[in-house]
Amino acid sequence: MSEFGRPFAVAPTPPRHSEAIDVTYGRLVVGVVFSAIFTVTCLAAAVGEFFAGMNSTQAPTESVIDNWHIWVSHAVPPKELIFSSLFAIAFIAAAAVTFEIIGALLSVSPTRAVLARYRPKTRTKAPKGVRVRVTVLIPAHNEETSLPITLSALELQTRKPDRVIIVSDNSSDQTASIPGQFGFECFETYKNEHKKGGALNQVLGRVLPETEPIDVILVMDADTSLGPKFIEVAANALENDPELTAVGGVFYGEGGHGLIGQLQRNEYARYSLQIRNRRGRVFVLTGTATMFRAEALLDIAAARGVYIPGEPGRVYDTAALTEDNELTLALKSLGATMTSPRECSVVTELMPTWGNLWVQRQRWQRGALENLSAYGFTRATLRYWGQQVGIGYGAVALNASLALMFITICAIDHWIWFPFWLVIGLIFIAERVATAWSGGWRARLLALLLFPELFYDVYLQVVFLKCLLDIFLNKKPRWGHVQHSGIADNS
Numbered sequence: 001m002s003e004f005g006r007p008f009a010v011a012p013t014p015p016r017h018s019e020a021i022d023v024t025y026g027r028l029v030v031g032v033v034f035s036a037i038f039t040v041t042c043l044a045a046a047v048g049e050f051f052a053g054m055n056s057t058q059a060p061t062e063s064v065i066d067n068w069h070i071w072v073s074h075a076v077p078p079k080e081l082i083f084s085s086l087f088a089i090a091f092i093a094a095a096a097v098t099f100e101i102i103g104a105l106l107s108v109s110p111t112r113a114v115l116a117r118y119r120p121k122t123r124t125k126a127p128k129g130v131r132v133r134v135t136v137l138i139p140a141h142n143e144e145t146s147l148p149i150t151l152s153a154l155e156l157q158t159r160k161p162d163r164v165i166i167v168s169d170n171s172s173d174q175t176a177s178i179p180g181q182f183g184f185e186c187f188e189t190y191k192n193e194h195k196k197g198g199a200l201n202q203v204l205g206r207v208l209p210e211t212e213p214i215d216v217i218l219v220m221d222a223d224t225s226l227g228p229k230f231i232e233v234a235a236n237a238l239e240n241d242p243e244l245t246a247v248g249g250v251f252y253g254e255g256g257h258g259l260i261g262q263l264q265r266n267e268y269a270r271y272s273l274q275i276r277n278r279r280g281r282v283f284v285l286t287g288t289a290t291m292f293r294a295e296a297l298l299d300i301a302a303a304r305g306v307y308i309p310g311e312p313g314r315v316y317d318t319a320a321l322t323e324d325n326e327l328t329l330a331l332k333s334l335g336a337t338m339t340s341p342r343e344c345s346v347v348t349e350l351m352p353t354w355g356n357l358w359v360q361r362q363r364w365q366r367g368a369l370e371n372l373s374a375y376g377f378t379r380a381t382l383r384y385w386g387q388q389v390g391i392g393y394g395a396v397a398l399n400a401s402l403a404l405m406f407i408t409i410c411a412i413d414h415w416i417w418f419p420f421w422l423v424i425g426l427i428f429i430a431e432r433v434a435t436a437w438s439g440g441w442r443a444r445l446l447a448l449l450l451f452p453e454l455f456y457d458v459y460l461q462v463v464f465l466k467c468l469l470d471i472f473l474n475k476k477p478r479w480g481h482v483q484h485s486g487i488a489d490n491s
Helices: 019-052 079-108 110-117 147-155 175-182 195-210 230-240 258-277 294-303 323-333 354-375 382-411 419-435 441-449 451-473
Strands: 061-065 068-072 133-140 163-168 185-188 215-220 244-248 250-253 289-293 337-339 345-348
Touching (some): 019 079, 019 354, 019 382, 019 451, 163 195, 175 185, 185 195, 195 215, 195 323, 215 294, 230 244, 230 289, 250 258, 258 419, 258 441, 289 294, 294 323, 323 354, 354 451, 419 441
Parallel strands (some): 133 163, 133 215, 244 337
Antiparallel strands (some): 061 068, 215 289, 244 289
């Protein structure tokens, strides 16, 4: 039997991987990613070398305007190279569509049907239109400053939750005393050594056995403020679609923190735009705030160690650095469907310093890579493998472009204008401004300047490469925890 009273599937539970095996898998992931990046890079270099001989040299022309000497080169890449580039863009777009189709096919996973057969006869699927019962779980570690802001936003919801439990995890401040001030429950963890995932496993061990098919669980961070319609929209989506498993949030960054804060807000704004353009089809169910069917969490607990990695009977795999990414892979591996409506907005914390950002993004990136090593190559992970290869190739392409620009500037005696590349650059800048438009004038100005965001991208790519190196060398990861003065005004 599982921890929550549901029998496991008949397949035997495999033993946990040893540390030596985990290291081998991790290095295999690094090898696969590097091999794919190297292959794509060599292919791009070969294409460039093939077309290099077709490029006709053309001396720049000089013009004098009010004693200003201006050199202009009308040289353009060969037409064949331009057409090849357009073909490559079309191919990538087709591959993206293919990934979306594969994602849609996951909803008919046979594993989902197997787990359904093992449910007790009394636990039938909630029919369409029946009002769900919302329980909110908020894990909190030393969040006495930000927690009141989070709970105040929760009280302003257009649909009130039925139950709110703050999970005080090894807090040494006044976190545990705050829920009572709002009339909410407080659950204090006992000897938890597994961070957020362990804290949630403890409280879910109490909550899930008492649930019924109408129950849904909203898990959210203690430093996150929900948009006023989050619970209403998410609950309605689950009520109107019995096949829908989870509803995630679309997150935006808090205000403040100067340049580094604005860079993160621009990044989050672009990600939210991607979610809107994909009509809510979500990459990762964000840990900032996601609403799950209780039945889905019970399915995960029953499938751990049988169909998916993790300790049998536990919802969260405490070996995972990024519990939201791992839980998303777990749900998709079991054939779950999920969405992130634009109305389900959340405002979450930002990293106030470059050092904090380094630790956070190393945890995110390394966690994603380690999750892939645990799940391997499946329908559920295919697009995520492609994403990692894309990040790696992007690092090569962007840094090679910046290096080429630097070498060119150092080599020439005077500045030369290339109208063709100027137009391409203006199109690129326009795209950057347009995708950050919703962030306000500061976001648009930063995007218009271009180079701060380019160097921010380089910084994140260095984090990615550092994660690959750390996994290969089997270095221990850092979790990192930032003490905040509260969620700033997002103006």
